[in-house]
Amino acid sequence: RAKSISFIGLGRMGSEMAYNLFSNRMADTSHFRFVVCDAVPETASRFSDNFRKHFRGANIAVAANPEEATLASETIVTMLPSSPHVRQVYHDSGGIIPTLRSLPSADASNTLCIDSTTLDVQVGRDVAAEAEAAGAGMVDAPVSGGVTGAKAGTLSFLVGGSKASFGRASPILSLMGQRIIHCGPAGSGLAAKICNNLVLGVQQVVVAEAMLLGQRLGLDPSTLARVINNSTGACWASSVNNPVPGALAAKSAPCERDFEGGFATALMIKDLGLAMDVSKASGSPLPLTSAAERVYVEAVRRDGELAKKDFSSVYRYLERGM
Numbered sequence: 001r002a003k004s005i006s007f008i009g010l011g012r013m014g015s016e017m018a019y020n021l022f023s024n025r026m027a028d029t030s031h032f033r034f035v036v037c038d039a040v041p042e043t044a045s046r047f048s049d050n051f052r053k054h055f056r057g058a059n060i061a062v063a064a065n066p067e068e069a070t071l072a073s074e075t076i077v078t079m080l081p082s083s084p085h086v087r088q089v090y091h092d093s094g095g096i097i098p099t100l101r102s103l104p105s106a107d108a109s110n111t112l113c114i115d116s117t118t119l120d121v122q123v124g125r126d127v128a129a130e131a132e133a134a135g136a137g138m139v140d141a142p143v144s145g146g147v148t149g150a151k152a153g154t155l156s157f158l159v160g161g162s163k164a165s166f167g168r169a170s171p172i173l174s175l176m177g178q179r180i181i182h183c184g185p186a187g188s189g190l191a192a193k194i195c196n197n198l199v200l201g202v203q204q205v206v207v208a209e210a211m212l213l214g215q216r217l218g219l220d221p222s223t224l225a226r227v228i229n230n231s232t233g234a235c236w237a238s239s240v241n242n243p244v245p246g247a248l249a250a251k252s253a254p255c256e257r258d259f260e261g262g263f264a265t266a267l268m269i270k271d272l273g274l275a276m277d278v279s280k281a282s283g284s285p286l287p288l289t290s291a292a293e294r295v296y297v298e299a300v301r302r303d304g305e306l307a308k309k310d311f312s313s314v315y316r317y318l319e320r321g322m
C-alpha cells in the first residue's frame with residue numbers, strides 16, 4: 001500500500017488531476033502503482049487505458065469500489081461532485097471509513113485521505129473526524145483554477161486539516177498544483193473555497209449588469225472593459241471572464257465560444273447554495289450572495305442550456321430582459 005495511490009472520481013477535474021499526479025509521481029519514483037475508481041466503471045477503464053497508452057508499462061489498475069481502492073493504497077484522493085457523493089464514498093458500507101476500520105491499526109494510521117470535492121463544510125468536517133477516529137489522516141483540499149488549471153497542473157489547493165496531515169498532503173498536492181495554502185483545521189479549506197466563490201459569483205453578475213448597461217448607454221464593450229479593468233471595478237470576472245464577445249483583446253473568455261467550457265452555472269449555483277446553507281448557522285447575513293443565487297437559478301430555469309455553460313452566460317439572461 002505504501003507505493004500505491006488511489007484516485008476516486010475521474011470526471012472533468014479528477015481525470016486531469018489524476019493524470020498529472022500519476023505522471024509526475026512516475027517521473028519521481030519508479031515502481032509506483034496507481035488505482036482508479038469511478039461510479040461509472042467505463043470512465044475508470046478509459047482513463048486507465050489512456051494512461052497506459054501514454055506511459056507504456058505503467059502499473060495501473062481499476063478498483064471496482066472505494067473498498068478495493070482503500071485496501072490497495074495508503075494515499076487516497078477523491079474528487080466527487082458534492083456532499084451526497086462524499087458521504088457515499090467515505091461513510092457508507094463498502095466505503096473508505098468502514099474499510100479503514102477493518103485494517104490493522106498500523107495500516108490505518110499510514111493512510112492519508114485527500115478530498116478535493118467542493119462540499120458542505122459540516123459534512124467535510126464530519127467525514128474528516130470519522131476518518132481520523134479510524135486512525136487515518138485526512139485533509140479537505142478543494143481547488144481553484146478550473147479544468148484549465150487542472151490540466152496545466154497550476155491549481156490552487158485550499159487545505160483544511162491538522163498540521164501533520166497538511167505536511168503529509170503537501171508533496172502530493174504539489175504534483176497537481178502550484179499553490180498549496182493551509183487555511184486551518186478540518187473544514188477550513190472548504191470554508192475558504194465557499195467564501196472565494198461567493199465573491200466570484202456576485203462579481204460575475206454585477207460585471208454582466210455593468211457591461212449591458214454601458215452598451216445600452218452607447219459605450220463600445222472593449223472601451224468599457226478597458227475602463228473597468230483599469231479602474232476600481234477591476235476584477236477577474238471583468239478582466240479574464242468578461243461576458244461580452246470582443247470586449248477583451250485576448251478573446252479567450254468562454255463567451256467567445258458560446259460560453260462552452262469554463263465553470264458551469266450549475267456548479268456556481270451549488271457553491272452559492274453551500275454558502276447560503278452555512279450563512280444562517282453561522283449568523284452571517286449574505287444578502288448579495290442570496291440575490292446572485294436567485295439570478296443564476298432563474299437564468300437556468302428560463303434556459304436549461306445555461307446550466308452546463310460557463311456561469312458568465314448569466315449575461316445572456318440579462319440581455320434577453322430577464
Ligand code: NAD
Pocket residue numbers: 008009010011012013014037038039040043079080081082085088089116117118119143144145146147262263264267
Ligand atoms: P464531474 O461531474 O465531471 O466529475 C465527478 C466524477 O465523480 C464523475 O466521473 C462521477 O462518475 C464520479 N462519481 C460520482 N459519484 C461517485 C461515487 N459514488 N463513486 C465514485 N465516483 C463517483 O465533476 P467535476 O467538474 O470534475 O467537479 C468535481 C468537483 O470539483 C466538484 O465538487 C466541483 O464543484 C469542483 N470544482 C470544479 C471545477 C470545474 O471547473 N469543473 C472547478 C473547481 C472546483
